Amino acid sequence: GAGVSQSPSNKVTEKGKDVELRCDPISGHTALYWYRQSLGQGLEFLIYFQGNSAPDKSGLPSDRFSAERTGGSVSTLTIQRTQQEDSAVYLCASSWDRGYSYEQYFGPGTRLTVT
């Protein structure tokens, strides 16, 4: 079946511009995660959605980052006034249910470059 998809695959933007990254989770998965992967670093947890509950935003690095999930499915991560340190690969993952012990299925990521 279809896996997690993300768009765009690559995004180059100028410093100060806003960007939107999209994630389509696997159908039926109720949990959705966003991570950031910087060069040589591990995966940094950003935000977590479970069904229609309020998201866990504890990993967002600043108030320039926000995310929403419409209808319990598609999610959009928005970065306002992008900075060069925002350059990274942004990964989305989904799983069947809440809880860290459910396998997380990752998308291929969006590579963001801020010039």
Add this chain to the structure above:
Amino acid sequence: GENVEQHPSTLSVQEGDSAVIKCTYSDSASNYFPWYKQELGKGPQLIIDIRSNVGEKKDQRIAVTLNKTAKHFSLHITETQPEDSAVYFCAAPVSSADGLTFGKGTHLIIQP
């Protein structure tokens, strides 16, 4: 929160030899430890996981061991093959949320 340390950052082994990657964690309450494999240009994929009620788990050439007393767990790959070349990440639960804290990854290189 949980802190996961992973080493080595790079590991080069001859094809056919074994590879071992080690991780330590800080939260003694953690009870679930997955390993993910990331190939170039792709997202990470779960390859094996272990829960705190067992000390070892095997799946063909891959095994994971857990030492809860010492708070460390390891990934063992035997009879390595070229397709094992990838970046491997260990993880543990985030203390205050339902997510995972990942190590910084190990780039495994299989030399022909």
